[in-house]
Amino acid sequence: MKIILMFFWTLGLFVGTLITTTNVQAQEPSLQLCFAAAADYSPVYPTQTFPSTAKEVIAVFRLAKGESYKILTGTWIAVDVGDAAPPNYQIAKGDLQLQGRDRGKLSYSQDNPLPLGKYRLDVRADGKPWKSAEFTVAPADKASDIKEPRGLLPLTKGKIWTYQFMQEAGEGAKINLQGIVPDADGKARAKVTMTVAETDNAGTHIELRRNDVLVFDEWWQLGEKGLVATKRKKEGKVFMLDPPQVSLPWPLKAPRTWDYEAKDKSFKQTYQIWGPVPIKEPKGVAPGFVVLVREHSQLPAITAERNFLPGVGMVREVIIQALNGKMVSHQEMTLTGFRQQNIK
Numbered sequence: 001m002k003i004i005l006m007f008f009w010t011l012g013l014f015v016g017t018l019i020t021t022t023n024v025q026a027q028e029p030s031l032q033l034c035f036a037a038a039a040d041y042s043p044v045y046p047t048q049t050f051p052s053t054a055k056e057v058i059a060v061f062r063l064a065k066g067e068s069y070k071i072l073t074g075t076w077i078a079v080d081v082g083d084a085a086p087p088n089y090q091i092a093k094g095d096l097q098l099q100g101r102d103r104g105k106l107s108y109s110q111d112n113p114l115p116l117g118k119y120r121l122d123v124r125a126d127g128k129p130w131k132s133a134e135f136t137v138a139p140a141d142k143a144s145d146i147k148e149p150r151g152l153l154p155l156t157k158g159k160i161w162t163y164q165f166m167q168e169a170g171e172g173a174k175i176n177l178q179g180i181v182p183d184a185d186g187k188a189r190a191k192v193t194m195t196v197a198e199t200d201n202a203g204t205h206i207e208l209r210r211n212d213v214l215v216f217d218e219w220w221q222l223g224e225k226g227l228v229a230t231k232r233k234k235e236g237k238v239f240m241l242d243p244p245q246v247s248l249p250w251p252l253k254a255p256r257t258w259d260y261e262a263k264d265k266s267f268k269q270t271y272q273i274w275g276p277v278p279i280k281e282p283k284g285v286a287p288g289f290v291v292l293v294r295e296h297s298q299l300p301a302i303t304a305e306r307n308f309l310p311g312v313g314m315v316r317e318v319i320i321q322a323l324n325g326k327m328v329s330h331q332e333m334t335l336t337g338f339r340q341q342n343i344k
Helices: none
Strands: 002-005 016-020 030-034 049-051 056-062 071-080 089-097 103-109 117-125 128-138 159-169 173-176 188-200 203-210 213-223 226-234 237-249 256-261 268-281 284-295 301-309 313-323 326-340
Touching: 030 117, 030 128, 049 268, 056 071, 056 117, 056 128, 071 103, 089 103, 103 117, 159 173, 173 326, 203 226, 237 256, 237 268, 237 284, 268 301, 268 313
Parallel strands: 049 128
Antiparallel strands: 002 016, 016 173, 030 056, 056 103, 071 089, 071 117, 117 128, 159 188, 159 326, 188 203, 203 213, 213 226, 226 237, 256 268, 268 284, 284 301, 301 313, 313 326
8 A cells, every 4th residue: 555645744844655454463552641642642741740730630541462352441539639629539531442452542531720749540451450650740841021012932044953863663664855865774864954044025035955855845933823824835836824824822821722725624733731831942941832733634643742932932843643543654853953054
């Protein structure tokens, strides 16, 4: 089966062609707390500490090779939340019918933010103890004091972000990415740069290069809705975005969810944002935001997790493509540095 992946992300790449056959992958049993589940049920921002703004906690799980159960039962317990509830208070319990699946997610959500304190998730498989995970809810980090959308990221002419790019295929699949030969481990690697070029009526022109070859153009605007994309260009073809596509909302309030649908109904996406939370960047760790995008218009299923630092920009992007919850492709870009270049 040949899958042509032509999914354009605000900060993404055309990822090429994957030739897929089978996907039989050994795995260890796992239970990981996180903000959300990616397309292959890998964790989005795995953590054991949730900010005080959180209203939902997700746990993704994978059974070991050979494990098989009919039902997983998740019990959410408030171990110590002060006066909000008695010690070891059961706040929720629910069953998940696996129906032959070896991976998935468990979740707990409520209308108001979770009280500060200690919690635990106990999971039973067909009535017998399987795994547990402890977590805390702590005061949210304080993000940079940004008073207007222009502070979200610098769009000055000559600004260059440099990323380390990696793509790997699922078991039984091969990567065919033009101009890149996979390593001995089967992973394709490259250097990606995003450069701020001229500004015109469509917005600020962003040039994206892979190993110094121009592969993608996009036009951004910073305004009352936040960071939006208005136009894209790939292989000489221009795509106007109607309406403009919001990739980072203003004001920066989280958690929050919004949808985007092209006027011609050609594609639809759902966005979620969390934060402020600790985000890794080249100089260390700083308070930032996690944005997850889900594509609803095609197979394989696609999710993109992006980590943003206010005043810096995107520091990490992970794009997962999956069929029936199993990874077909994992593409990642990690910021290695940024600089200002003088352009006349």
